[in-house]
Amino acid sequence: MNAVTPTPRRGRPPKAQAQLTRSAIREAALTVIDRDGIAAVSMRSVSRLLGVDAKSLYHHVADKDDLLDAVAEHLLGELTAPELTGELRADLTALAHEFRRVTLAHPEAASLVLTRQLSTLAGLAPIDAALSVLTHAGADPEQAVRLLRVLVAALVGMLLREVSAGPTFGSSDPTDIAVRQTALEGSGLPEVVACAPFLARFDQDGEFASGVDLVVDFVVSHLAVTHA
């Protein structure tokens, strides 16, 4: 037996299989996501990566859903609120771009971060930072929450599009743009035809930046009116 089963000392490569932990499982799941996409995540694929039986995972995560929540939560925790300057526009913009950075750091995991409703309080820190910016600019709590919600909705919507769009929605590749523009022009819908060149084109970085500018403008103007 000793001859057949390898001794612990010279077992499989550095599988880090020393001890199965919740965080090791979470990291393995993220590795699978990055490598093969969110659809490839299964209790079996994750456990395979850890050199362990799938059922062992259940000692550390309640079920697959819990595992995905853990991943989402951890990624959101990577968001470090930039230090605030006190300048409304600059601070909101910085927060928005930091949110995007975190989301796009693992594009295949983005849908988790953007759509999971996290039940724990993790990732409440960025909310706090955003509220702080808004109230320091003169918003009362009720207004701050309302503005925050529209802001977050817009960011989530933009990032979700960016991440799930792939080349479908509009592209930065000239050939794709041409193809799509032709399709749009053949739709027979007058406004779509008129706007086709702009609908077909989608520059991810630029769209996000200008979208954030618009949304931040909006917040600024709302606070300026009420407060000045």
Next chain:
Amino acid sequence: MNAVTPTPRRGRPPKAQAQLTRSAIREAALTVIDRDGIAAVSMRSVSRLLGVDAKSLYHHVADKDDLLDAVAEHLLGELTAPELTGELRADLTALAHEFRRVTLAHPEAASLVLTRQLSTLAGLAPIDAALSVLTHAGADPEQAVRLLRVLVAALVGMLLREVSAGPTFGSSDPTDIAVRQTALEGSGLPEVVACAPFLARFDQDGEFASGVDLVVDFVVSHLAVTHA
């Protein structure tokens, strides 16, 4: 044999099994979604409802993804652009609420409508309507597309939250509000604590309506500045 297997004439109830069609499959899928949720959709569960073998579906849909696309596309097609009055604010608001109506008509299917990137041109009609409103208010094509994109992102973000939040995010039920408010107050984050009463509360209809008001305000002010 004839004695055991029922004759075609008196087979199962009116399964509408007469002819398997793409649209019948699509409708069955929607029935499963409405009844048991999006996660319950499988080629097998859908085919079961139709009294047919799962593999038969492949003669009418390419694969499961194609089936879900068909459902999303069809639901989006239910959106009938309200007749436009020419008044920017009223028309945008009406479009937004019609989009919400369609989305929430089948809440369990909402994520399909909101996140699927439809490759066909179905559901381009509402885009056309929105662009029409914007250009009639004086936007040039480029600006119209940019405003449209922010607008859609905000709507998608808000609806996604509304649909996937359930009671997690904030509630209209007083007990839930109290529980959540207490949790938020225990977070130790100063702004979150200060805003807790408003963060804990979430009135779906009201939030959407006021969110739309804000976003529409934003579009109006942007067009007013440029155009007047």
Next chain:
DNA sequence: ACCTGAACACCGTTCAAGT
């Protein structure tokens, strides 16, 4: 306390064969 063998009730999809 942690891991797994056996097991259950599922999946999506292909392909050759039937009508």
Next chain:
DNA sequence: ACCTGAACACCGTTCAAGT
């Protein structure tokens, strides 16, 4: 043209048993 039996390579999860 349309449907299905047999089959393949998967799923998530439970539970009793092992260390």
